[in-house]
Amino acid sequence: MQPDQVYQLLRTLTSPVVALTSERGGKRNGMISDSAVRASIVPAIPRLSVYVHKFNFSHDLIFETGRFVLHLLRTDQFELIHALGFVSGRTRDKLAAVPHTLGALGAPVLDDCYAHFECRVINVMDTGSSTCFLGDVAAVGFGKASRPRGEVMTAAHFRANMPAAWRREYEDLLATAQRYAEQRSRDIKAVIWRGLEA
Numbered sequence: 001m002q003p004d005q006v007y008q009l010l011r012t013l014t015s016p017v018v019a020l021t022s023e024r025g026g027k028r029n030g031m032i033s034d035s036a037v038r039a040s041i042v043p044a045i046p047r048l049s050v051y052v053h054k055f056n057f058s059h060d061l062i063f064e065t066g067r068f069v070l071h072l073l074r075t076d077q078f079e080l081i082h083a084l085g086f087v088s089g090r091t092r093d094k095l096a097a098v099p100h101t102l103g104a105l106g107a108p109v110l111d112d113c114y115a116h117f118e119c120r121v122i123n124v125m126d127t128g129s130s131t132c133f134l135g136d137v138a139a140v141g142f143g144k145a146s147r148p149r150g151e152v153m154t155a156a157h158f159r160a161n162m163p164a165a166w167r168r169e170y171e172d173l174l175a176t177a178q179r180y181a182e183q184r185s186r187d188i189k190a191v192i193w194r195g196l197e198a
């Protein structure tokens with residue numbers, strides 16, 4: 001089978017499109033991911049995991065603070081995905097125009113989302129090009145709302161329905177990320193997460 005066919009099959013395993021926010025020393029940031037999944041079957045110990053590439057500004061903010069907020073998004077939140085997922089927070093304050101407050105862990109909680117999970121990192125796995133963060137869910141909510149509304153934005157829905165004007169840029173960003181990952185994916189480090197106090 002061709003690598004592209006394998007990649008398309010793997011895409012069926014991916015998560016909804018989520019917004020990840022983080023904060024370090026007063027700097028707030030947000031990015032988009034479609035690699036988050038449930039990582040626990042125990043209702044009393046809710047956990048999730050997400051892969052963040054090392055070239056993303058968010059990677060260092062999350063790694064260095066051990067906390068992030070994961071937001072499920074609705075199918076009408078295309079503009080937010082464009083604002084957070086197509087440009088890096090290294091060059092612009094992406095959350096300046098996105099209403100939010102700081103949550104219980106000190107990371108930004110977006111007012112408008114389907115639901116949000118405030119997470120503490122409890123372990124990490126290096127993939128060479130990215131880090132898989134395993135998070136304990138410490139607090140849950142629906143942004144500023146009291147309950148979820150609408151439908152959750154899936155990766156397939158985003159790819160099928162994003163505005164045509166964005167598609168070229170999206171494909172170019174993906175191709176650049178794939179080249180970065182291809183060069184680094186075999187250089188895996190044994191990272192031991194000792195927590196932030198160690």
Ligand SMILES: Cc1cc2nc3c(=O)[nH]c(=O)nc-3n(C[C@H](O)[C@H](O)[C@H](O)COP(=O)(O)O)c2cc1C
Pocket residue numbers: 017029030031032033034035036051052053054055056057058059081084085086087088089090130158
């Ligand atoms: C639909 C979509 C899915 C994405 N999934 C991921 C992902 O799973 N992991 C990742 O590291 N970046 C992912 N990205 C790319 C980041 O969101 C993007 O590089 C962003 O600009 C990073 O911002 P930052 O540098 O401010 O952290 C995705 C982008 C989009 C639009």
